[in-house]
Amino acid sequence: MQHFVSVDELDEDKVLALIKRAQYFKQGGKPEKDLSEVYCVNMFFEDSTRTHTSFEMAERKLGLNVLSFDPKQSSVNKGETLYDTLLTMDALGVDLAVIRHSENQYYQKLIDLAPTQTLSIGIVNGGDGSGQHPSQCLLDMLTIYEQFGKFKGLKVAIVGDITNSRVAKSNMELLNKLGAKVFFSGPKYWYDPSFEQYGTYKTLDELVAEVDVLMLLRVQHERHAGDQNEANFSKERYHQEFGLTKERYERLKSDAIVMHPGPINRDVEFASELVEAPKSRFKAQMQNGVFMRMAMLEAVINERNLGGKINEDIN
Ligand code: CP
Known part of the structure; x- marks a missing residue:
């Protein structure tokens, strides 16, 4: 999937494939691609300990290039919209944004707008209001x-x-x-x-x-x-x-x-x-979060054909 924002698109086969992949990572398995030129930013507009840190661990374990973003020190405080904030990330060359936001389905208008605008960044939902996690x-x-x-x-x-x-x-x-x-x-x-x-x-x-x-x-x-x-x-x-x-x-x-x-x-x-x-x-849930998030990020990365050549050392 191009974005990973809800469980709506999942069926049993997709869930079992993600579980299998997460178990592969949990057993020490490595991604097949070189992901060092894939740029990912974590944008948490609501407080988080587990999800934020767990996504960052997952990104680092996959070998992604990770950028941090602190809404409290950003131009959001000057009134910049979420769309324009993401457009900025996109323009800078960021491939994926993991977002937590207080607004239910904040992602829908970003995705719906994207085809008529130039926004092409991938969105992974780190939790939207009381909507989805x-x-x-x-x-x-x-x-x-x-x-x-x-x-x-x-x-x-x-x-x-x-x-x-x-x-x-x-x-x-x-x-x-x-x-x-x-x-x-x-x-x-x-x-x-x-x-x-x-x-x-x-x-x-x-x-x-x-x-x-x-x-x-x-x-x-x-x-x-x-x-x-x-x-x-x-x-x-x-x-x-x-x-x-x-x-x-x-x-x-x-x-x-x-x-x-x-x-x-x-x-x-x-x-x-x-x-x-x-x-x-x-505790097991928190531990599993890292490996499942690796599997989720990888699914979006693969769908978007991101990442470099096969890493010969590990295959
Ligand atoms: N479970 C969960 O979302 O925890 P955080 O709010 O700490 O990320």
Whole structure:
């Protein structure tokens, strides 16, 4: 694909090919092409630790030429639009931009405009508002696949602040396509009936002993401006009603796994003492992120015919 902005275009074959490629990189495999003349910029207009650093690790491991961009010190502060900022990167010779932005589907108008304008830079979505988070979703798929070797028939619960979560949106869509049985839980005020096209709502206590994957979501306080539920929010109450407590952990199936995209609100979604417990895949998800992002970047690079001659030393 020319851009990697959502999970909409993915099907089972494409997901399995990306997983296979990520596993190849995880086992120490190298890219087949020389990518030192491929230029990539990371443009994070929203805060990030994992995604930003993980993409940069992935880019460096692939051998890309990596440029940094700090929106806080850029001409965005003089009113320059995202389109003109990208046009500038394109003009400077940058091939790919990894972008995180607060606006849902910020990428669509850039892609739609491109054919009538001169913009040709490739876009990889590092998260758009409460829209999509394709790289988090795919690293989650790799983590689930490592545990179960399949998706079909797996029971996956997505729990928490679902309305505001781009991770939840990408995961419910893709898990559904892959044949997993999706359940939802968490506060009804951060749940929307439109999610029912992808799964079924149940209480956490109904789900905890039944599911193969318990996917906890961060409470996204920064997206709750004007939300009365934020004013009434209690960490302790949330943890007791919707969080993974020690008691709930003990009720999980023997081979069940617990996931969280991070950052974690400790003792809110996830009891702090369980974050690195045997069934937790929190650290594995972060590790897998580097290799899945290598696979995603490589897919865009190949589609765009970027990169130099075959590296004879490694083939
Ligand atoms: N999971 C995730 O997107 O984390 P960051 O916000 O730290 O990138």
